Amino acid sequence: MTIAALRRLQMPGLAKMERVIVSMQDPDMGIKMRNQRLLITVIPHAMTGNDIVEWLIQKYAISEEESLHLGNLLVKHGYIYPLKDPRSLVLRADDSPYRFQTPYFWTSSKWPATELDYAIYLAKKNIRKQGDLIDHEKDNYNLLHKRINHTWDFVVMQAREQLRAAKQRRKGDRIVIDCQEQAYWLVNRPPPGALNVMEHGPERRNCHISRVQLPENTDYYKREIECCRKAMGRTRVKSSICLEGYIKFNEQYVPHDPIMSGCLPSNPWITDDTTYWAMNAPTVTTPTKLRVERWGFSFSELLGDTLGRRQLLEFLKKEFSAENLSFWEACEELRYGEQVRIADIVDSIYQQFLAPGATRWVNIDSKTMERTLEGIKTPHRYVMDDAQMHIYMLMKKDSYPRFLKSELYRNLLAEAVVPPETKKRVFPFMRKQRHSSPSPALLLPTGEPEAKVEDQSKAVAVPMES
Amino acid sequence: MATEGLHENETLASLKSEAESLKGRLEEERAKLHDVELHQVAERVEALGQFVMKTRRTLKGHGNKVLCMDWCKDKRRIVSSSQDGKVIVWDSFTTNKEHAVTMPCTWVMACAYAPSGCAIACGGLDNKCSVYPLTFDKNENMAAKKKSVAMHTNYLSACSFTNSDMQILTASGDGTCALWDVESGQLLQSFHGHGADVLCLDLAPSETGNTFVSGGCDKKAMVWDMRSGQCIQSFETHESDINSVRYYPSGDAFASGSDDATCRLYDLRADREVAIYSKESIIFGASSVDFSLSGRLLFGGYNDYTINVWDVLKGSRVSILFGHENRVSTLRVSPDGTAFCSGSWDHTLRVWA
Secondary structure, eight states: OOHHHHHHHHOHHHHHHHHHHHHHTOTTTSOOOEEEEETTEEEEEEEEHHHHHHHHHHHHTOOHHHHHHHHHHHHHTTSEEESSSTTSOOOOSSSOEEEEOOGGGOTTTSOSOOHHHHHHHHHHHHHHTTTOOOHHHHHHHHHHHHHTGGGHHHHHHHHHHHHHHHHTSOHHHHHHHHHHHHHHHHHHSOOTTSOOTTOOOSOOOOTTTOTTTTTOSHHHHHHHHHHHHHHHHSOOOOHHHHHHHHHHHHHHHGGGOHHHHOOSSOOHHHHOOTHHHHHTOSSOSSOBHHHHHHTTTOHHHHHHSHHHHHHHHHHHHHTTOHHHHHHHHHHHHHHTSOGGGHHHHHHHHIIIIISTTOTTOOOOOHHHHHHHHHHTTSOOTTTTHHHHHHHHHHIIIIIHHHHHHSHHHHHHHHHOBOOOOOOOOSOTTSOOOOOOOOOGGGBOTTSOBOSSOOOTTSOOOOOOBO | OHHHHHHHHHHHHHHHHHHHHHHHHHHHHHHHTOOSOHHHHGGGSOOOOOOOOOEEEEEEOOSSOEEEEEEOTTSSEEEEEETTSEEEEEETTTTEEEEEEEOSSSOOOEEEEOTTSSEEEEESTTSEEEEEEOOOOTTSOGGGGOEEEEEOSSOEEEEEEOSSTTEEEEEETTSEEEEEETTTOOEEEEEEOOSSOEEEEEEOOOSSOOEEEEEETTSOEEEEETTTOOEEEEEOOOSSOEEEEEEOTTSSEEEEEETTSOEEEEETTTTEEEEEEOOTTOOSOEEEEEEOTTSSEEEEEETTSOEEEEETTTOOEEEEEOOOSSOEEEEEEOTTSSOEEEEETTSEEEEEO
16 A cells, blocks of 8 residues: 555545545636736746635535635645745635645655655755745754754755756746745644644554554454344334434424524523523422423433422322332432442342332332342342333333323423523623532532532632642 | 464454455345435425524633533533643633643543532543542642543543443543443443444433443444443444444434544434435544434534534534634533533634524
8 A cells, every 4th residue: 555545544534635626627627727927927727716715616515604714724735825925825715826736745645744855945945045044944954953964964965956956947837846845844844833734633543554453353353243143133123213203303302402492581601691591400499391391202301300300209109109219219329339339239229129028119020029139149230120120111101101191290381481581682792790600519419509618700710730 | 383373364364254244234134124214204394494603602721732521410511621631620601710630641532521510530641531529629639539440551532421420431542442430440341342443432311221332443333232241233334433423312323423524323223324414525524423402403523623513304514613723623512402512623612502
């Protein structure tokens, strides 16, 4: 695999950009090139910034803003370079002249940019400008001079040779090659503080390049085969049925989606008014209508809402099956609890809910009860799974539908509030004061704020700790 | 012995080809029940109107690339981590910084807020996941109470608390995911199956379920049973690294964002990919994805500095948001769906609504 091909694999964005560049240069569908005048010289095969923006708008059916953004990316990655003001890799949507970078200097072709090449480039500049390099180039030049001092003669010789060869070319060609080279180095050795498009995150050990490193051995393939075999046997649902599910879910939830439908009285982020959060706090005296309606969507919605769960408990008490919810909660505590407390929690659950004569005995079918009692002899965090599922299903299939039809729920719906809408402030510059809220980290387990709390509503300068 | 070596190779090669052929047959099986496309079913859904979202808060304070962020359950606080090792807890509503800690490593690629709001977890090039209890006591040094929980053999790419403060799920460049007990640091379960670095994970929202999905450099998205450590389902349709996975709010599907510049939707019951979100003009990879509360919108942060907003049902792009000046590396919708937060290599975080 060539280095260029490898690079394109690692940076799929480059390959795509190159495809765009190639189609931009298509003789029929590409940009119409012409000669551009640069001071007194005529540069052939050039185009204006406007040409680029227009072409992208046409080709991809996008807005001017997006086209300018995309065009800018092409310039910043060095695939197109400006002729006027060449140190600034920016696309201007006017008649500024631009040219396509020669594939020789493409990021994927000439990679990585070597120290030697950079040294030669700086040396050439140094000779031409008689020592008058710009700051960061001067610094780099001196640094390289120190670092690769042993090859410096070679560097200077190469630089002189390239300068001599350049003198033999036509002025137009010379300018073009200088611009190409300069653009390449602006991308690969950006001045400090400038955007560095070559920056990447930590190395990833992609499959393509490091087959040797990752154990793609027999175990890996055996696991894959196992997974595939299981997958072959699984029950699948027809697409038409699954996809209907999305339509239904969408219908139900869109009115509850603040980004889609707004929220009453207003979105705190937009108006700086936190009433919405106050009215929808986990425990509030009168919940909003939308919230109470949502409890009717599914059992997990009811259970997942602190207030909803409380109402469910009230209802279950009336039906003398409150122990089911308590049992379920205790099982959750086991599943997500500390490893070291498992035996204790299992014992506590047994004593409260499963032991014969337990005060809050739960009604599980005999088979599950037998299995569970056997299981708790060697307690582990999933030992109550079967029993928990049984009780969960019982609540979901039995108690929940009754809850929704109950007077309790109907009253909740009737009494639920619908907040009036607060319009966006007419004078946006009179920004509402943004008040802090107590951090959850300050609350005691009961949800009460700690007694001694510093006044949080002032901006606190936090010392950076290490 | 030479003959044994030969046998090894044959077994490896034959296993590999068996796996490939099984995968092919699996795709055929999956295709049999695919009788309609999502956008066809969605034809009768009303199209979305003009979409306006703006930056409502800009959080400045990180001195280097922001790599990850997570929301607190209180809907306004967030934790963010960056390349220079700094982890900051903000009240993003007021933009005040409330806590800050400097990790002993660079590239803190993962951070998470505990469900109680009383602790945060983070990690990166140190190959570990550490938990810091949040304290307001001025006399206490946050780093002093640090708990080292997870230990991997390569970088930590993602972490998430489960339903409580006491368990953490991690994903790593060593190709595995793992479930840990926070208090003791004990490894509860490990998940093997990815063929390369695992880059992301997300826990299923289901009340009864115990599953999560992970995505990696092997282009696979895998769904796991947390209890047994087994891979339940596997999807391999992306053409490049999967940077981000996120469950659809109903838990029946999940979305993925990849370096191949597409986002995709996979349905768990149909057991297949059901939508691709892509556009020819989008060239760079999607680094981070999340759904709006109803799942109608999919927000994608991309490496070309933009955020694209997709209509999940119709498959079209609704909007493109500009603002960040470098890669968008992380994006999460707030717990109550009122806004989303994006973090970028331009050192800032933005809250959009």
